[in-house]
Amino acid sequence: MFYKNLTHTPKYATLIATFTALCLAVGKLIAGIVSGSVAVLASAIDSLLDVGISIFNFFALKKSEKPANSRFNYGLGKLESLAATFEGLVIALSGVYIFYTSCVKIISSHEIESLQYSLGVMILSFCATFCLVWYLQKVAKRTNSQVIKADVMHYKVDLLSNGAVLCSLLVISISGFDKLDAILGLVIAVYIMLSAFRLIRESVLLLLDRAIDPHIFARVQEVLANAPITSYHALRTRIVGNIIFVDVHLVFHPGITLLEAHRICNTIEERIRALDTSLVWEINAHLDPYDDSEFDVILRQGKE
CATH class of the missing domain: 3.30.70.1350 (Cation efflux protein, cytoplasmic domain)
Structure with a gap:
């Protein structure tokens, strides 16, 4: 029972997310460099950002759980909303970068190599991200943590982008239409930026003492x-x-x-x-x- 309760705490969840993101980032970065796929490289950069965000969230949660004191009479619970706002800004910046890189790749010609390796990495990444989203959703539902809810949204975006990249690689391997990789990058970038806007908006409303539902x-x-x-x-x-x-x-x-x-x-x-x-x-x-x-x-x- 103690172990079950521990694994469903926000801090433990951020550690799981950090380890998962780090492993995926390394694999996708290698695959992106070898293949030259802008979508895979963009996904790798997003995963590297996930590592930094999850580490930041861990310390934010650790700090926010401290009891109220003479200086902070109401505790430090709003650190969660600050962390979620920071996460949203990082997601938005990653979306801007992916959009820019995709535009460059569309204008210039490029070919994707070692598709088999990239496909294997993206299949593994999709499965791992799916399991991580399922786990984080359970923790968010149990704890109602704003940081974990932000992570759920973030990794849902990752799951969608991983699935889209995987599909594009399959289509490219069959048709040889390499520019589909960059076109898909544009679509993923727009979706990421819209998701980031919604996350930032919700977090800012909480910082402004929004009333309950x-x-x-x-x-x-x-x-x-x-x-x-x-x-x-x-x-x-x-x-x-x-x-x-x-x-x-x-x-x-x-x-x-x-x-x-x-x-x-x-x-x-x-x-x-x-x-x-x-x-x-x-x-x-x-x-x-x-x-x-x-x-x-x-x-x-x-x-x-």
Whole structure:
């Protein structure tokens, strides 16, 4: 059980991704140099970037898991979003490079050699990447880690590009149309850049304290609406990694005891946490005897 739990942690997943990317990068780099295939070389460069990104993610996750302290009262969870943003930028740059290299190859004539070796490497790469995506998806679903989700998207792009490169090499080996290699490079580059934009956008929204998903927010409102309180207001949410922060003011009858109000508040928090047990809920509930607008009226009447 301990070993199973260890293998499904974000940090362990980044180590697996790093080792896999390193092995694939070496194999594809050799194949690309020997064959002269721009698509294989582009895939090799992307895998080398994967190695650096995965190492960066490992240290980001290690740092983000440290508890809150006197300097960072809310912890370092946003390091995950920073790492995901960095990863998105690197993906975008790799897409730009692939696009440029493909254009150069289309303009100039080039031939691909040692196709058999390149085909073997790309088949192995496709299978290894498929297994890695499957594993990372399991870890992302279990931990809701933003970094691992970014890695899943990244390696899905790799899986698609590996499959496309493999298909192009097969077609080239049959037809001899070498420029298909560069044309495919253009398609892969555009897809990579679009995927990077979506990843960067999501990560930046999290850094800007984006509210939780509307359907979860609606369920939180439902819990509050069915709670034995007079009303509620000032409901705010934000998400950092797998931690959801909820702030709310709960209005009770002025005659209720503090003990009873506290008991009801605890029950409400338990029901909210039960909405999704895979997430960490940080709930800050403020207990009010009146609604804020009513309290302002009472203060004015008292001064009169």
